[in-house]
Amino acid sequence: MERYTKPAILLHWLIALLIIAAFALGLTMTNIPGLTPTKLKYFSWHKWLGVTVLGLACLRLLWRLTHAAPVYPAEMPRWQQSAAHALHFLLYILIFAIPVSGYLYSLAAGIPVVYLGVLPLPVIIDPNPELKPLLKLVHYWLNMTLLAAVCLHVLAALKHQFIDRDGVLRRILP
Known part of the structure; x- marks a missing residue:
């Protein structure tokens, strides 16, 4: 069975891990009461993760536009292929939209984003209460x-691995 390319596999899993870390950090930091040094540190880390995800998502999209994904197994029903395409499209949209919305939210709050504490990102909107x-x-x-969407993606991958046994999951495994 045809597999994704090594760069596509690397970007898939790296982005997935960074998204999980950013999501967990987001939940943690928003549950810290008040404005503490730890909370501020977590906010910075969360933003850095978001900017990194956005940069890697750009690389992934460029790679995907120049390298076709492996075809689905012939026995996979057409509706499942269409659903998979739609879910992947949604995931791509969200991987871009979430960091952009967080960036704009930070700017609207009057807090600039300084990547890794050294690279100030452009201020494209003024503070706006x-x-x-x-x-x-x-x-x-x-x-x-x-x-x-990620839960659905994971459940579909597990279905293909353990119920259908059609090799779909193996295409993206390292």
Whole structure:
């Protein structure tokens, strides 16, 4: 069975791990009451993870546009192939939309993003107290949508591995 390329596999798993870390850190930091040094440190780390995910997502998209994905097994029903394509498309959209929404939320809150504490990212919107709560809500719901989509993605992969036994999961394993 045809597999994804090594760069595609590396980017898939690296982005997945960074997203899990950013999600866990996001939940942790938002549950810390008040404004503490630890909470501020976690916010910085969360932003750095988001910027890294966005950069790697750009690389992944460029790779994907120039390298076709392996074809699905012939016995895989057409509706499942269509569902897989739709879910992958949604995942790509969310992998871009979430860091952008977090970046805009931070700027609307009047807090610039300084990648790794040394590289200030451009300030593309001014602080905006009216926009801040909307962007916070958008960032939250995009993350909840990503959580649901990732769960569906993982469940589908496990179904293919243990029920269908069609080798679909092996295509992306390192």
